[in-house]
Amino acid sequence: MTHPVSTPLLEVRGISKRYGAVLANDQVDLSLYGGEVHALLGENGAGKSTLSKIMYGFTRPDSGEILLGGKPVDLHSPRDARALGIGMVFQNFLLIPALSVLENIALFLTDLPPIFRREAVEQRIREFGERFGLVVDPWAQVRQLSVGDQQKVEILKLLLAQARVLILDEPTKVLAPHEVVALFRVFEVLKAEGYSILFITHKLREVVACADRITVMRQGRVEGRLTSGQADVDTLVTMMFGEGGAGEPTATGTVPEQPPSTLPIFELRGASSKATGSETPLKNLDVSIGAGEIVGVAGVSGSGQKELGDLILGLRPLSTGSKWFCGADASSWTIARIRESGVAFVPEDPLVMAAVPGMSVRENLVLGTGRRYWKGATINWRALEVAMGKSFSALAFPVPGLDPPMGALSGGNLQRVVIAREMAHKPKLVVALYPTRGLDVRSALSVRDLLRRVRDGGGGVLLISEDLEELAEMADRLLVLYGGAIAGEFKRGVWQAEQVGHLMTGSKEALHA
Amino acid sequence: MPEARMAAALRTSQAVRISLRYALVCAVALAMFAAILLAAGKDPLKAYADTFTYTLANAYGFSELLVRMTPLLLAAVAVALPSRLGLINVGGEGQLYLGAWMASAGALMFPGLPAWILLPLVVVMGFLGGAIWGAIPGVLRAAKLVNETIATLLLNYIAPLIVSFFIFGPWRAVDSSAYPQSSAFPEAARLPSFFNTRIHAGILISLAVLLAYWLIMEKTRWGVEMRAIGGNPEAAQRLGIPVAVWIVIALAIGGGLAGLAGMGEVMGIHGRLRQGLSPGYGFTGFLISWLAGGRPLGILFMAFLFAIITSAGDTLQITQGLPYSVVNILLAMILFIVLARRPARGTAK
Ligand SMILES: Nc1ncnc2c1ncn2[C@@H]1O[C@H](COP(=O)(O)OP(=O)(O)OP(=O)(O)O)[C@@H](O)[C@H]1O
Ligand SMILES: [Mg+2]
Numbered sequence: 001m002t003h004p005v006s007t008p009l010l011e012v013r014g015i016s017k018r019y020g021a022v023l024a025n026d027q028v029d030l031s032l033y034g035g036e037v038h039a040l041l042g043e044n045g046a047g048k049s050t051l052s053k054i055m056y057g058f059t060r061p062d063s064g065e066i067l068l069g070g071k072p073v074d075l076h077s078p079r080d081a082r083a084l085g086i087g088m089v090f091q092n093f094l095l096i097p098a099l100s101v102l103e104n105i106a107l108f109l110t111d112l113p114p115i116f117r118r119e120a121v122e123q124r125i126r127e128f129g130e131r132f133g134l135v136v137d138p139w140a141q142v143r144q145l146s147v148g149d150q151q152k153v154e155i156l157k158l159l160l161a162q163a164r165v166l167i168l169d170e171p172t173k174v175l176a177p178h179e180v181v182a183l184f185r186v187f188e189v190l191k192a193e194g195y196s197i198l199f200i201t202h203k204l205r206e207v208v209a210c211a212d213r214i215t216v217m218r219q220g221r222v223e224g225r226l227t228s229g230q231a232d233v234d235t236l237v238t239m240m241f242g243e244g245g246a247g248e249p250t251a252t253g254t255v256p257e258q259p260p261s262t263l264p265i266f267e268l269r270g271a272s273s274k275a276t277g278s279e280t281p282l283k284n285l286d287v288s289i290g291a292g293e294i295v296g297v298a299g300v301s302g303s304g305q306k307e308l309g310d311l312i313l314g315l316r317p318l319s320t321g322s323k324w325f326c327g328a329d330a331s332s333w334t335i336a337r338i339r340e341s342g343v344a345f346v347p348e349d350p351l352v353m354a355a356v357p358g359m360s361v362r363e364n365l366v367l368g369t370g371r372r373y374w375k376g377a378t379i380n381w382r383a384l385e386v387a388m389g390k391s392f393s394a395l396a397f398p399v400p401g402l403d404p405p406m407g408a409l410s411g412g413n414l415q416r417v418v419i420a421r422e423m424a425h426k427p428k429l430v431v432a433l434y435p436t437r438g439l440d441v442r443s444a445l446s447v448r449d450l451l452r453r454v455r456d457g458g459g460g461v462l463l464i465s466e467d468l469e470e471l472a473e474m475a476d477r478l479l480v481l482y483g484g485a486i487a488g489e490f491k492r493g494v495w496q497a498e499q500v501g502h503l504m505t506g507s508k509e510a511l512h513a
Numbered sequence: 514m515p516e517a518r519m520a521a522a523l524r525t526s527q528a529v530r531i532s533l534r535y536a537l538v539c540a541v542a543l544a545m546f547a548a549i550l551l552a553a554g555k556d557p558l559k560a561y562a563d564t565f566t567y568t569l570a571n572a573y574g575f576s577e578l579l580v581r582m583t584p585l586l587l588a589a590v591a592v593a594l595p596s597r598l599g600l601i602n603v604g605g606e607g608q609l610y611l612g613a614w615m616a617s618a619g620a621l622m623f624p625g626l627p628a629w630i631l632l633p634l635v636v637v638m639g640f641l642g643g644a645i646w647g648a649i650p651g652v653l654r655a656a657k658l659v660n661e662t663i664a665t666l667l668l669n670y671i672a673p674l675i676v677s678f679f680i681f682g683p684w685r686a687v688d689s690s691a692y693p694q695s696s697a698f699p700e701a702a703r704l705p706s707f708f709n710t711r712i713h714a715g716i717l718i719s720l721a722v723l724l725a726y727w728l729i730m731e732k733t734r735w736g737v738e739m740r741a742i743g744g745n746p747e748a749a750q751r752l753g754i755p756v757a758v759w760i761v762i763a764l765a766i767g768g769g770l771a772g773l774a775g776m777g778e779v780m781g782i783h784g785r786l787r788q789g790l791s792p793g794y795g796f797t798g799f800l801i802s803w804l805a806g807g808r809p810l811g812i813l814f815m816a817f818l819f820a821i822i823t824s825a826g827d828t829l830q831i832t833q834g835l836p837y838s839v840v841n842i843l844l845a846m847i848l849f850i851v852l853a854r855r856p857a858r859g860t861a862k
Binding site for chain 1: 732733734735737738740741744745747748749750751752753754755
C-alpha cells in the first residue's frame with residue numbers, strides 16, 4: 001500500500017540527534033500516511049524511541065525538519081504536538097492508577113472547561129470505545145484494569161484528544177497474545193478511518209501480520225524500507241542485524257534427559273503469602289525446581305507471578321509453609337543472603353525494580369553483587385568490569401558505555417545490562433520474569449540460549465512468561481498459575497496450548513498430566 | 514579524542530551556567546531586600562557597604578565568618594548526607610542541642626581529666642548526643658512507623674528543653690545565679706582557638722567532615738549503596754542492599770554531625786552550656802544543603818554566603834538599628850527565588 005500522490009500526514013526529513021558519543025538518529029527520513037500502519041523496527045538502541053519522541057515534540061532534534069500535512073512545523077513540546085493531532089503512548093504508561101478511566105482521560109483533554117460534565121465525557125468515551133473496539137468501563141479505577149485495558153485507555157485518550165497520528169512505542173511488549181490480537185483489530189478500524197499509526201515492536205511476526213509499511217533502523221540510520229508484501233521474518237532480520245543476523249528462534253530439538261537429581265535446587269512447600277492492595281495472595285504453593293531443569297510458569301498477568309518471584313527473592317514473607325534452597329531451609333533468609341548464595345533474579349520491570357536511573361551504568365553493575373568486588377572501603381572496579389565484560393560477551397550483547405547514567409539507556413539496552421549483571425556469577429538458580437520483553441530477536445535468542453546453558457550446567461531456572469510459545473520452547477515442566485494457586489502441571493511436550501489457555505483463565509479444573 | 518573534549522567543554526559551560534545562575538539569584542535577592550530596606554527608611558547602599566566593611570574587608574569580621582561557618586558546614590552535611598538516601602532531616606537544631614548537652618555532660622562529669630583524654634571524649638559525646646537524636650527518627654522510619662521529616666522536626670522542640678532543664682536545675686552555676694547557665698568547663702575540655710580570635714579547632718573538624726562526606730559518597734562502596742537507596746529505594750532493596758540499616762545509620766551520622774556543631778559551640782565559643790546557644794544553625798544548615806543540592810563544594814560556598822548574610826544581621830543591628838531578624842527576610846527571599854526557579858523535579862540531586 002503505497003501513497004504516491006497523497007501527502008503524508010506527518011513526515012520527518014533528515015532528523016539527527018546526538019547524545020554524547022552516540023548518534024541516536026542519523027539523517028532519518030520517515031513519512032506516515034493516513035490509513036496505514038507503519039512499523040518501525042531495529043535492534044536495541046537503534047534509535048526508534050528517540051525518533052518517536054522527536055516526532056512527539058518530547059525531544060528536540062539537533063537537525064532536520066518535521067512536516068505536518070506538507071507544512072514545516074516546530075514542535076517545542078508534546079503540547080504542541082497534541083494540538084497538531086499527534087499523539088504518543090510511551091513504553092511506560094502515564095496513567096494515574098488511583099483515578100478512574102474517565103478522570104484519566106478528562107485530565108488529558110485540553111479543550112475541557114474547568115467544570116465539566118462527566119456524563120458528556122462518558123458519552124464520548126462510550127462512543128469512541130464502540131466505534132474502535134476499545135470498550136472499557138469509564139468508571140473503573142485504572143489500577144484495577146489489566147495492562148491490555150490500560151493500553152486501550154491510553155489509545156482512547158489520544159483519540160478523544162483528536163489525534164490523527166498515533167505513535168505507539170512497543171505497545172505489545174507487556175500484552176498477552178489475545179490482547180495483541182485485540183489491539184490489531186483496533187488498528188484495522190483506525191486505518192479504515194484514515195488514522196496513521198507508527199508502531200514500534202520487536203516481535204517480527206506481529207509486523208508481518210499487521211504492518212502496511214516497514215522502516216528498519218540500524219545504529220541510528222534507516223537501513224531499509226519495505227511494504228507489507230515484501231516482508232518476511234528472514235528479510236527483516238537480515239536488515240536489522242546485517243548479514244549473519246539471527247533467525248527467528250527455533251525450538252530446541254534436544255531435550256537433555258537428565259537423571260532427576262535427588263536434591264532439588266529450590267523448593268516451596270505449602271507456601272502461602274498474604275496480599276495487600278491489588279496484590280494476589282499465594283495459596284499453598286508446592287514448587288520444586290530440580291537441578292538441570294527449566295520450570296516454566298504460565299498465567300495471565302496478575303495471577304501471582306510477581307508475588308511468586310518476590311517470595312523466592314525474600315522480599316515477601318511466607319505466611320505458612322517453607323522455602324528450601326539446595327537443601328537448606330531458606331524461609332527466613334534475607335534478600336542479600338538469597339542473592340549471595342547464587343540466585344539470579346530478572347524482575348518484570350527492570351527500570352523500576354533493578355536499576356538506579358541516576359547512577360552510571362558502571363555503578364549499576366556493582367549493585368546487587370554482594371561483597372564480591374569489595375576492596376576495603378572501595379570497589380574493585382577493574383575486576384568488576386572484567387567479570388561483567390565476560391558476562392556481556394557470553395550473551396553476545398555489546399557492552400554499553402559505562403559512564404552515562406543508566407536512565408539514558410534504551411529500553412532493551414537496560415534490560416540487557418540487568419540480565420548480564422544477574423547472570424555474571426554462574427547462578428545456581430535463575431528466576432526470570434518475562435526476561436525477553438523489550439529485547440530484539442537476537443538478544444532474546446541469546447537470553448534463551450543462556451538459560452538453557454544454565455540448565456545444562458546443572459542449574460535450575462524458573463521462567464515466568466505470558467508467551468506460550470516461549471514456554472513451549474524452553475520449559476521442561478510447565479506450571480499454570482491462576483489466582484495465586486497452581487492450577488495445573490505438565491511435562492514437556494504433553495500439553496496443548498488450548499488446554500493451558502483454559503487453565504490460565506480459570507475455566508477448567510486442575511488437570512495433572 | 515574530540516568526544517572527550519566536547520564533553521569537557523560541555524561540563525565547563527554547565528559549571529559556568531550554574532555559577533551565573535547563583536550569582537543572578539543573589540543579585541535578585543539583594544535587590545529585593547534593598548527595596549525592603551528602602552521601605553523601612555534605611556539606605557540600602559550604606560547597609561550593604563557596612564556589611565562589606567565589617568565582614569569581608571576586616572580581619573576581625575572575616576574571622577567571625579569562619580566562626581559562623583564552623584557550625585553551618587556541619588549542620589549542612591547533617592542534612593546533605595541523609596538527603597542522598599532520599600531522607601529529609603529537619604532536626605539539625607535539636608541534634609545540635611543534644612550534642613552540646615552530651616558534650617557538656619562529659620566536660621562537667623570528668624573535670625579532672627587531662628586534655629588529651631577529655632577533649633576526644635567531649636567530641637565523641639557531642640557526636641553521640643546528636644547521633645541518638647538522629648537515630649530515633651531513623652529507627653521509626655526504618656520500621657515504617659513515622660515519617661522521618663515529622664519525627665526530626667518534633668525532636669527539635671524537645672532537645673532545647675532538656676538543655677534548659679539542666680541549666681536551670683542540676684547544672685546551674687552557683688557563681689552566676691542571675692543567669693541560667695552551667696558553670697564554666699575546665700580548660701582541658703575547651704577546643705583550642707587560633708590567632709587570638711574566636712576561630713577554634715571546630716573549623717578543622719568541619720572541613721574534614723566535608724571532605725570525608727565527599728570521599729564517602731563518591732569513592733566508597735558505602736556511598737554507592739546510599740546513593741542507590743536515594744536513586745531507587747525499591748531497586749536497592751531488591752538488590753539486597755540493607756535499606757533499613759542504612760536509613761538508621763545515615764540519620765544517626767547526620768545527627769551526630771549536627772551534634773558536633775553543638776559541641777563546637779559550647780566547647781569552642783561559650784565555654785559553658787547556655788540557652789540559645791544556636792541562632793538557628795540547624796535550620797540554616799538545612800537551607801544550605803538544599804540550595805547546594807547536597808554537593809560538597811556548593812555547601813562550602815553556600816555556608817560562606819550564609820555566614821556573610823547572618824553577620825550582616827549583626828551589622829545592620831548595630832549600624833542601622835534594624836532588628837537582627839531582618840536577615841531572615843533575605844534568607845527567605847533567596848530560598849524562594851531558588852525554589853521558584855527550580856523545575857518541579859523533586860528535591861536536590
Ligand atoms: N537521554 C539520553 N541520554 C543519552 N543517551 C541517550 C538518551 N536517549 C537515548 N540515548 C541513546 O541513544 C541510543 C538510541 O536509543 P533509543 O532509546 O532510541 O533506542 P531504541 O531503538 O528505542 O532501542 P530499544 O529497542 O532498546 O528500545 C541508545 O544508545 C541510547 O543509549
Ligand atoms: Mg525504545
